[in-house]
Amino acid sequence: MNEDDGKWRLDRHIPISLIVTILVQTGAFVWWGATTDQKVMVLKERLDAIAPNSDRLTRVEVKVDTVQQSINRIEGYIRGQK
Template sequence: MRLDAAHHLFDARHPVDRRTDQNPQQVRSDDQVLEMTRRRRTTLDDSNWHLDKKVPIALILAMAMQTAGVVWWGATTSERLSALERKADAVAPQAERLARVETKLESVQNGISEIKSILTPPVRR
């Protein structure tokens, strides 16, 4: 791969010096320069977040709509839960009253059974 064919890999903010560190008289080859440029680009790209122009606007809109949907769902779920809690608080005293009524009903049924046993004549044989 030639250097001029991959000029888009070169970052002008951090130019690569073609001279080697060990021997300033020796010049690096195109492949060495490309490899150094790739490493430098990878380091720069990994440290900075960016949004590529290749990301379609439809994808961005779809993600925004999904996010809005999740927020809306969470809000309605929270409201439904609050309504159920209010209903449960309103019904709690009625449950206690129902238990007392059931106990009284049992005692009334026992009383009626006693009255029936008294009024029913014994069977003679």
Template sequence: MTNKTNILTRWQLERKIPLGIIIAIILQTLTAIWWAAKLDSRGVMQEEWFQKNQHLAEKVFRLEERLIAIHEEINELEARLNHVK
């Protein structure tokens, strides 16, 4: 029985919390909230940029298709010239 009471007396929790720990937890919480808000605003900014510039991506795709077509025509012309010689 004395062994159990010794174990119980060693594992008592104190209700004292240092002021430094409270301030540190509050600061960490505020920092996490600020970071999450900043991350969200970055996502919104990237989404807006993508919406504004989506037409540019379409233009680049069209230009790429035209370039491929021109390249094929040049190859055909070279083949004809080589065939005529």
């Protein structure tokens, strides 16, 4: 009845320290995953909060470019009159 039938068995040859190590590593991995998920959620909330400002900033940049072009054109007229 002691034949090896190819099935996995847990017996007393596995040290308890190995089992504890595997459990500790599994717990650490779960903890790391949970904290990483929390960090990602915080970053997503921050990104969602500043997203409307990026569109507004783009519009301001376009207006500044237009004003700069107008200033350059006015300076050109002034230099041409002198």
